[in-house]
Amino acid sequence: MIRVHFTAADLGRVTFRTEPQPLWEAVLAARALGARSMSPVARRWRRTAAPRVQGSMRPLFKLISPTGMFPDFLLPETSGDGLDPAIEALMDTPAEVIRAELEPWLPPGIDRYMQGLLDGRAGSRRALGVAVRDFHQQVLIPSSAELNSRYGADLGIRTHALLHGGLDTLLSALHPDITWATPTLTTHGPLDLPQVDIQLGGRGLELYPSPLTSSCLFLDVPDRRPVLVYPSAELPTADPAATTDSETADALADLLGRTRAAVLRALTHPATTTQLARRVGISLASTSDHTRVLRAAGLITTHRTQGTALHSLTPTAHPFLTRASGGIPGQIANSRRTTKESGYS
Template identity: 35%
Template sequence: MVFRIHFECTDLARTTIAQRPDPLWEVLLGLHILQGDEEPELFGAWRERARSRLSALEQELLALTPPVGYSPDFLTPRAAGDGLDAGLTAVAATPAVQLRSELRRLSDSVRLPAWTRRLATGDTKVMSRLVHGLRSFHRTKIAPQMPMIATTIQPAVARHNDTVASNGFESLIPELHQSLRWEAPVLSVDTPHIDRDLYLEGRGLRLVPSFFCWKYPMMLLDPTLPPVLVYPVRHDPGAPEVVVRRPDRDRAVADLLGKTRALVLKGISIGACSTSELAARVGISMASASEHARILHDTGLVTTHRIGSSVRHSLNPVGADVLSGIRT
C-alpha cells in the first residue's frame, strides 16, 4: 500500500527539515514502542523499566495510543516543533469538535475508557490530566534519553542539510528511509496499512527526524492539518541501550508546576487546610496562597470547598497522582 504526497512548485520551496526531534511525536512513538516488542536490542531495557514505572497519569495515555493503527492527531500538534510547552499548550487548546471527531475515529478500532467521553466534550479537568500525563511521560521516559538521542539525530540531520544544499531535495529522499520514493511531483511512502493521497497545495512539508519512530515514516491522518512526515533515523547498532534515569522527585514536581506552586501542592497534601493555614505552611502571603490554590483547583489537582466565609483546600486523586507519579 502507498501513501502519496503530491507536491506543487511552491511546496518544494516550503519544505523544511526539523533540526531536532519533536517532543510530542517522541512521546507518542515512545508509547507505541512501550506497548510492543520491537528492536529489543535497542529498546528492551528501556521498555522493561518504563513499563514497571508508569504512573497512573501515564498509564491513561495508553488508551489513546494503540501500538498499531490510528492515534489521534491532536496528540502531536504542529506547535510542538517550538518545544514541549508550546506543544502541550496546543494540545490543551484542541477544539472540542476535533476532539470528538478524532476520539470517535479511535473508538472504531479500540475500546475507550469512560473518561474519554468527558474529554470529547472539552472537559478542562480531563484535558488537564491528559496534559500532565504527557508532560510526565516526556520528563521521566523521554527527556532522560535526549543526550543519547542527540548523538544519533544531530549527525543525521547535518548530513540531510548538506545533501539538500549540495544536490537538492530529490537526492535527500533515498537518504531518509528505504520506504520513500520520489517520482516528481509525488513523494510515495510504502506502508503496510495506508493507501491514500495528500495534496500539499502550497503548504510545504515538514520533515521531522525521530528516534522512537522505528520502522515506517509517520503522518497525520487529517489532510487539513499542517503536513508533516516523521521519519526514523537509523540507529547505530553499536549504540548503548536506551536507559531510564531516576530523576529527583521533588525537583521534577517543581519543574512541572513551578517551584512555589509545587510547594503549595505539597503543603495541601499534608492535610486539608484554609488559605491562611496554607500560607503559613508554605511561607508565602495569603494573596499568593489563594492565587496558587485557585490555579491548582482550576487545573483539577486540588478541591476547594467553601465553609461559611472561609474555604478549605484538599488534595484530590489527580493531585496525588502528580505528586506520586513523578518518578521512573
C-alpha cells in the same frame, strides 16, 4: 502505501525542525512502548524506559491504539517552542475536534475518563496534560541525550545530502522504504495497505526523523504544513582498520552471492520480511530463505511479535559489512539502491 504529491512551490518548502519537539517525542515514545515491530535502538530504549511508566501517564496511552494509530489532536500546532506551550495547546483542543477524531474509533461503553474527554470536561483535559508532562519528565528525559544525538546525526546526514546532491538526493535517500520520483514521494509500509494520495498543494512538507519508529507516519491536517516522520538513520560504524582497496569492493557478493549480499546490505535499516523483499526486489519465499541463512551465520537477528518478523544486523555484521563493501556506510546504502532498481515497486 502513501503517495505525497509535490507542486513546484512545495519543493521550496521542505524543512526540518532543528531539534526534536517535546510533545512529538512524547507521543512517538509512548507509541513505541507498545509497538510490535521495533528497531534495535528502540528496543534497547524500551527495556530501560518501560519500568519508569506510572499510573498518572495512563490517559496518554489510552489515546494510542494497539496498532499504533493516534488522533491528530495529540500533536497540535503551537506558537512557541518547549513542552509548556504544546501542553497548553493540547488542553485547549476544542471538544468538537476531539469528538470528530475519537468517536468513530471508540467502542460502546467507554470509561469515565474517555467520556469526559469527549464531553470537553476540564478534569479529563488536565489529566491528559499531567500524563504528557509526567511521561516526558520521568520516561523521556533520562534518555533524551541519546535520542537527541540520533536526531542531530540524522540531520547531519540530510544536510550533507542536500549540499552535495540537492533536494532530489535528499528525498531519494531518506529511508529504504521511501522512494522519490519527481514530483511524487512514496512511502512503503510492511503490509500491502490501500494507496493513499496526499496533495501538498503549496503547504510544503516537514521531515521529522525518529529512532523510535520502524515505519513512516504522516500527519496531514488542513491549513498546516504536513509532517512526514521517518525512521532515523541507523548506519553501521565503520571499522578504522577496514581496507578500502577497490579489489575488495565486490568481496561481499563473491562470498555470499549477489542476492544474499543485497539482502544483507538492505538491512542497514531494520526491516520486516515484506519490507526487505520490496527493497531487494525478490519474492517473500526467497527473502525468508536468505534471512534464514544469514541468521544461521550470525549476521542478522530476527525478532518475532504477533506474526511480524523484524530483521536487523548483529554487531558481528557491522564491521564485516563495512569492510567487505570497501567503504563508508553511506556507500553501502548506495549499493543497495542500485540493487533495488530492478524490482523495487
